[in-house]
Amino acid sequence: MTTPPGEPPDSRALVSLTELGRTAVDQPTPTDLDRGLDTLLARIAAGKAHRRGLVHWSLVGVTAALAILAGLHFAYRSMWRLPAAEPPALAYQIEGGSVLESGYLRESGHGGIKLLFNEGSKFALTPGTRGWVRAIDKDGPRVAIERGTASCRVTPSRERRWLVEVGPFLVTVKGTVFTVSWDPLSEQFELRLKRGRVVVSGPVSGGDIALLAGQRLHVSLSKAETVITDENVANVENVENVENVENVENVENVENVENVDGVAGDTSGALAPPPQDSPAAQPSVEREPVERERPAGRSRSTVLAPSTTTKADVRDWSEALAGGHWDRILEDVKRAGLQATLDTASSEDLFVLATAARYRRRTEWARAALLAERRRFPDSPRALEALFLLGRVEESRERGASRAIAWYDEYLTHAPTGTFAAEALGRKLTLTSELEGPAQARTIAEDYLRRFPNGSYAGSARALRRVP
């Protein structure tokens, strides 16, 4: 669809996007319409809306009455200086799942789980995240994340202390907003603190780590590496921090701190070994100067850790990828040589390279990077994703459909509930139908509908199932 005559023309990009938005929407199927009509007739018959209105206004009335009572109570207490009452018992509602007897949070759909506490705190578990409600007592709740990512907002309270177990880590929370994730396969922990303060305890040397608003903590147990990044602080401030260092072990770090983002291609910063006194399994390396607050009793100090400016930092490809500078990444590879890059790049860089190459339709490079990811980092989560993406790459190659199916099968075997499981099975369904005919794809369609009844390919799967 182009811009109608008589109107200023839209940019070409906007026209393309609009067209995509328009054509991406199908007319509802007869089944959709029937289902909608069923719902509508049931609703009309039950007169739900009327009742909902009644409930709504009742709630408004009750809320107003409670607000007045609370105001009176507050005034009464202020006047007579009554001692503070016990905090109300903590209760919560769950959306998107249920809690089993053991406290295990069972996801009922594919939209993640939300825990909504009566004092305003919220925990949102992203789809696929496994967690437990360990305990809820008067001191506060204890929630555990076994795998995946959770966003948390905890309402500040003097009476309660929130504890969030994340893999082997324990996050002690005051009023705050943060996102935390744990991947047991790669043993990677990440916490992004948006607001407030948390203390993280776990298998890291140097005791508990207190994080301030805007900081990100990344711990890789397998690499024995701990990184705290102040996402809001400019490098200039980092340099200023150096003046406060009490325990600088390596003065050269100052230069490295300044150069972390500055010089592309600079590989002068060598990976520092972990401190002598720390066990190898305990990550103990920090790459940026961070303010680490010690628990009570210890002096507050700023520790500048040994430099670990790695090649990955210097390349800074992730940023280039996010900014759409794919050609820059590919140019870097061309300069360094594809094979050399495949042999030396980090897992993340290989993945970024594969993504940039896919976006630029350099399918051979994308394929090579993904295969290198599989070969060099077979246990990383990226290696799993690479399986799926290899399928995508094969699909875009000539006569690559059957190879793509093989990759999707491989992905589904290794990650039956993985991020791309629905997409992989859906693509397999489509390709099988194209290659071998609808009859051969019917079993896959049934499998798809059983596992992802609301998935993107559910419509196609239902249609295939109906084919005689």
Next chain:
Amino acid sequence: MLEGNAAAKAGGRAGGKMNQSPRVTTTAVQLEPYGYAMPPRRAHASLSLVGARDHRDVSDGDLSRGLIAGEGWAIAETWRRFAPMVLTMAQRSLGSKSEAEDIGQEVFYRVFRKAKALREPDSLRSFVYSFAVRALKSELRRRKMRAWLSFDAPEALVDVGSRTLDVESRDLLRKFHSLLDRLTARDRIVFVLRRMESMTVEEIASTMDLSLSTVKRSMAHSSNRLSRWIDADPGLAGFLDTERWGL
């Protein structure tokens, strides 16, 4: 209840086929003039389907009169006739099939409840459209309010229902809808109606109860802003700068 629903549904769907099944078994339910039963008012009332005529050829005016009279067949036929239009428009506006279905339910529920307010029976189509636009506006405003109040909610994915879009197209769509999210509810709906639903400026003005100049201004405003945002997003502009997208 279910049997009542089945009867009303069949009124809009089965049409001529039902003429071949003349056997009637009813208990305690009065049939409506067109041979379909209204949803039962009592939980224990049960009914079966009877032979009936096809209502697909009924004019919008007659359909409106059926709705105003509260006739069961009219509900099903109104849904059958206008739901596709409302559902696709809502999905294009909101980027989510499930939300579009919710909007569809809301729109038709309101249409049936307010049918008596329809003064010109022949303008049922624009009556439905105006309810849809109002519901969409409320939903978009509610969404903005939710985004403002909520904390760090996980990013919403574009839900295209049964469409088998590739990963790149989904990414693009998601980005496009995140740009649309930045428009005001009015500008967004005007843009969608004009560019995706191909409605004329006059139709939009009438449906949204706006003046022609306001619609034109709103259209130019949203188009300029979207183009500027796309240009400023290197990922989006770069991605679109490939042969695949026809640029």
